[in-house]
Amino acid sequence: MSKSLQAIRGMNDILPEQTPLWRYFEGTVARLLDNYGYKQIRMPIVEFTELFKRSIGEVTDIVEKEMYTFEDRNGDSLTLRPEGTAACVRAVLEHGITGGGQVQKLWYIGPMFRHERPQKGRYRQFHQIGLEVFNLDGPDIDAELIIMTWRLWGELGIRDAVKLELNSLGTSESRGRYREALVEYLSAHHDKLDEDSQRRLKTNPLRVLDTKNADTQAVLVDAPKMADYLDDESRAHFEGLKARLDAVGIPYVLNPKLVRGLDYYSKTVFEWVTDKLGAQGTVCAGGRYDGLVEQMGGKPTTGVGFAMGIERLVLMLETLEQIPEEISRQVDVYLCAFGEEAELAGLALAERVRDQLPNLRLQVNAGAGSFKSQFKKADKSGALYALILGDDEMAQQAVGFKPLRGQGEQQSIAWDALAAHLATCVVQG
Ligand code: ATP
Ligand code: MG
Numbered sequence: 001m002s003k004s005l006q007a008i009r010g011m012n013d014i015l016p017e018q019t020p021l022w023r024y025f026e027g028t029v030a031r032l033l034d035n036y037g038y039k040q041i042r043m044p045i046v047e048f049t050e051l052f053k054r055s056i057g058e059v060t061d062i063v064e065k066e067m068y069t070f071e072d073r074n075g076d077s078l079t080l081r082p083e084g085t086a087a088c089v090r091a092v093l094e095h096g097i098t099g100g101g102q103v104q105k106l107w108y109i110g111p112m113f114r115h116e117r118p119q120k121g122r123y124r125q126f127h128q129i130g131l132e133v134f135n136l137d138g139p140d141i142d143a144e145l146i147i148m149t150w151r152l153w154g155e156l157g158i159r160d161a162v163k164l165e166l167n168s169l170g171t172s173e174s175r176g177r178y179r180e181a182l183v184e185y186l187s188a189h190h191d192k193l194d195e196d197s198q199r200r201l202k203t204n205p206l207r208v209l210d211t212k213n214a215d216t217q218a219v220l221v222d223a224p225k226m227a228d229y230l231d232d233e234s235r236a237h238f239e240g241l242k243a244r245l246d247a248v249g250i251p252y253v254l255n256p257k258l259v260r261g262l263d264y265y266s267k268t269v270f271e272w273v274t275d276k277l278g279a280q281g282t283v284c285a286g287g288r289y290d291g292l293v294e295q296m297g298g299k300p301t302t303g304v305g306f307a308m309g310i311e312r313l314v315l316m317l318e319t320l321e322q323i324p325e326e327i328s329r330q331v332d333v334y335l336c337a338f339g340e341e342a343e344l345a346g347l348a349l350a351e352r353v354r355d356q357l358p359n360l361r362l363q364v365n366a367g368a369g370s371f372k373s374q375f376k377k378a379d380k381s382g383a384l385y386a387l388i389l390g391d392d393e394m395a396q397q398a399v400g401f402k403p404l405r406g407q408g409e410q411q412s413i414a415w416d417a418l419a420a421h422l423a424t425c426v427v428q429g
Helices: 019-035 049-056 061-066 085-094 139-156 172-188 195-203 205-210 214-220 232-248 310-319 340-356 371-380 391-396 415-425
Strands: 046-048 068-071 077-080 104-113 125-134 162-168 266-274 282-288 303-309 333-337 362-364 385-389 398-403 411-414
Touching: 019 104, 019 125, 019 139, 019 310, 046 049, 046 085, 049 061, 049 077, 049 085, 085 104, 085 125, 085 303, 125 139, 125 310, 139 162, 139 232, 139 266, 139 282, 139 303, 162 232, 172 195, 172 205, 195 205, 205 214, 232 266, 266 303, 282 310, 303 310, 333 340, 333 371, 340 362, 340 385, 340 391, 340 415, 371 385, 385 391, 385 415, 391 398, 391 411, 398 415, 411 415
Parallel strands: 333 362, 333 385
Antiparallel strands: 046 077, 068 077, 104 125, 125 303, 162 266, 266 282, 282 303, 385 398, 398 411
């Protein structure tokens, strides 16, 4: 195929054989969020570039080097969203739905875009399910977000493979004091830092804590600790969160180096990490961002949220072979008809059955074909049963009912009794 007809590097097609697992994952999360009382919001994929600069911060990896930014025909600078929080905050402000302290518990799902180096678990178009809560400032809601994800890992069968890392970044004041102490310490060891960290020291010093460079990590061993700079309020908040996780029995590890990539976090930050995916180990990450709404021009409004990467979680389900059996079968029943008269009768019969069993996955053979070829297609479809409509069956106003996957002889079922019979033998999702 000519080069111009290929997908863009790092932007993937999700093929029909993969979508059942995606839909299972997305459906499981959506049901859970419904049950906990969260409401879905849908924002545009493109926003003014300014939105991301103002919310995410000019000196973050995302804004510095990962955004897909372009000028539209009006000369406006637009950006494909790299994450969802900024647009969600923009939307609640624009529609005034967090005004007067109104609580909002929102979630969204969709593609995000970052110009990163594509590799396993890291793509340029990827998908997130994200969640944001506004106007609840206690540790109880931070705990709820974590408890909910814990339940999700349980339902998906991957709980043993993920670990919760927690930290508190304090208020912007206490973080400011910490930042000063950190800068002073790191400046005294400037020559031992890697180049990237030297640059970050000037632009976004907390991110030096994130470094993967071994020499810089060695310097960090004796660096000041955020925990020693936490203000009383943040400390109490963090204790409150930990007490709730303990009460529910959710294990966690404290990671003082967890700072998250974005500028806007305060107090709680957390990540769910796994060692099953190689280098791209974070499957869900979030935290509290009490200053963000005000920074974006709203009245003081607290916020807390997280986002999970769907590709990474789907990869985990595949890696750990946690793929429920029922999603691999997409057809329950396959109807084969031989001859024009049978085909017409089959169509009408199929519609009658669908009226009575709206959840039945009934596939009607298309493209006619010999007995052998239709039967082959029925088998390949994965269906549990084939329905056969030929001259004999037409004469009796019946269908042949043939189990495809196990024991059992073919039997004849009257048209009028077919739906009732199918209802007893096909478990409907
Ligand atoms: P990372 O450290 O892996 O780059 P991040 O801190 O940039 O992650 P967030 O902005 O917190 O990621 O996004 C939340 C989640 O979205 C991540 O934990 C991850 O699961 C997923 N994610 C982020 N970037 C990508 C990507 N380029 N491809 C696939 N998934 C991603
Ligand atoms: Mg990143």
